[in-house]
Amino acid sequence: MGRFISFKEMDNREKSGIISGNRSFISLGLVVALLSLVGISGFNILQMLKSRRETIVYLMNGMDWSSLLLNQMARNAIIVLLPAAVTLVAMKIGISLTENNDMFLFGPLNLVVTCGLCAVFMLVSLITVILLYRDRSLSSLMRRDDK
Amino acid sequence: MMSFIEVHGLHRVYNSNTPEQVNALKGIDLAIDRGEMLAVMGPSGSGKSILLNILGCLDYPKEGKYYFDGQLVSTLKQNKLAQIRNKRVGFVLQDFGILNDRTAIENVITSLLFNQAVKWRDMEKLAHNIMEKLEISELAKRRTSNLSGGEKQRVAIARAMVNEPDIILADEPTGSLDTRLSNEILTLLQRLNEEGKTVIIVSHNPNVSKYCNRTLNIVDGRLCS
Numbered sequence: 001m002g003r004f005i006s007f008k009e010m011d012n013r014e015k016s017g018i019i020s021g022n023r024s025f026i027s028l029g030l031v032v033a034l035l036s037l038v039g040i041s042g043f044n045i046l047q048m049l050k051s052r053r054e055t056i057v058y059l060m061n062g063m064d065w066s067s068l069l070l071n072q073m074a075r076n077a078i079i080v081l082l083p084a085a086v087t088l089v090a091m092k093i094g095i096s097l098t099e100n101n102d103m104f105l106f107g108p109l110n111l112v113v114t115c116g117l118c119a120v121f122m123l124v125s126l127i128t129v130i131l132l133y134r135d136r137s138l139s140s141l142m143r144r145d146d147k
Numbered sequence: 148m149m150s151f152i153e154v155h156g157l158h159r160v161y162n163s164n165t166p167e168q169v170n171a172l173k174g175i176d177l178a179i180d181r182g183e184m185l186a187v188m189g190p191s192g193s194g195k196s197i198l199l200n201i202l203g204c205l206d207y208p209k210e211g212k213y214y215f216d217g218q219l220v221s222t223l224k225q226n227k228l229a230q231i232r233n234k235r236v237g238f239v240l241q242d243f244g245i246l247n248d249r250t251a252i253e254n255v256i257t258s259l260l261f262n263q264a265v266k267w268r269d270m271e272k273l274a275h276n277i278m279e280k281l282e283i284s285e286l287a288k289r290r291t292s293n294l295s296g297g298e299k300q301r302v303a304i305a306r307a308m309v310n311e312p313d314i315i316l317a318d319e320p321t322g323s324l325d326t327r328l329s330n331e332i333l334t335l336l337q338r339l340n341e342e343g344k345t346v347i348i349v350s351h352n353p354n355v356s357k358y359c360n361r362t363l364n365i366v367d368g369r370l371c372s
Contacts, residue, residue, distance in 0.1 A: 057244055060205065061306070062233020062261035064226045 033116035040076060040121055044128045047075075055132060069129045076121035084117065149217050150178040151313070151345060152202065157211035159197050159368075171197045172208070173368040179347065181313070184340040186356040187349045189365035195349040196318050198365065202347065203236050203316045204228040216313070233261045237307025239336075241319035243299040247292040251302045252278065254291055258306045265310075277309045278302075281335065297328035304335060314345040321352055333358045 048055075055068065157175040162168050171194045179185055189195045200206035201213060204220060213220040215231060223231070237258075238244065245254045255274040259265050265273065278284045283301045291299055300320060307315055317336060321329035329352070337358050340346045348355050356362040364371050 054246055057246060057257060058261070059229075060203075060232065060238050060244065061258040062229050064229030066225060067229075 072125035151181040152179040153214040155212045157208045160209045184346045184359045186359035186362040194368040237312040237315045239317040239320045241322035243303045252287040255306045317348045
């Protein structure tokens with residue numbers, strides 16, 4: 001499904017007029033990554049508030065922090081990678097129907113965005129667990145939830 | 148010979164090096180033998196719950212040494228601490244700490260989920276056994292949101308006991324209960340102690356100390372007899 005092209009090749013293609021607006025695409029990629037950061041962070045914080053009691057009960061009963069971290073990462077990975085995969089398939093189908101189907105797919109922009117998203121979900125997962133770890137007084141967490 | 152639990156010079160500081168620094172524990176020395184039933188009494192904010200969290204391997208001291216059954220806890224990795232919480236410590240909390248969207252037996256099974264020595268097919272049976280022992284087997288299929296405070300606390304005790312821990316740490320276990328139910332719960336903890344479990348109860352309810360072999364007072368992060 002698609003192929004990789006380098007930034008250099010992308011530049012060459014821009015010079016030869018095959019594709020244009022690389023900088024705009026990359027800027028767009030950064031915006032997407034930032035929006036993802038906001039979205040994933042927001043989702044994680046809301047989830048943490050919702051399931052904090054459950055998480056604390058699990059930790060109290062013997063779940064270890066690394067399992068919690070893996071759990072968070074796996075969940076975020078599904079949230080990010082599943083829609084991304086669907087989008088890629090849709091893009092592939094869409095591009096194959098256009099006249100200029102030599103446009104990049106899995107090109108540098110995609111790589112930047114994908115790596116950015118992966119970094120974002122790992123970072124957010126880590127931060128979520130660290131926040132919980134720092135505020136892990138059982139009683140206070142439980143009581144706050146009960147109000 | 149070393150006691151089952153030994154604590155030397157335990158300090159716990161929150162928000163260190165900030166204007167909001169709180170010295171929650173200020174040099175606690177403590178030794179608890181197997182089979183003891185100990186009450187730790189003190190007013191709110193005296194540090195008793197923090198001490199219990201440290202004893203339960205949920206929190207860690209800033210200074211001092213904590214030996215759990217001869218093991219220096221600060222040298223243990225997180226997964227080992229999780230194993231201790233799962234197999235050797237049972238927690239009972241003031242607000243019961245149970246999941247209200249599940250049945251009583253599902254709550255009891257929660258503790259078994261993290262015990263790798265227990266097979267999936269045995270979990271329900273083990274949970275039933277402990278509920279039967281605590282005379283709450285009729286609650287098994289009921290949602291915990293529909294249970295009374297006393298019933299919830301019994302379910303919490305069943306969950307704390309299902310992995311047959313050595314020690315039960317109870318943080319204000321009667322705090323949300325009336326006098327009659329409080330006495331029932333304390334009697335139940337006393338019964339478990341008589342069966343060999345070490346029980347530590349943190350409370351500001353003076354009635355608790357009547358059920359215990361020994362009472363310690365904690366004030367402003369310091370133990371005083």
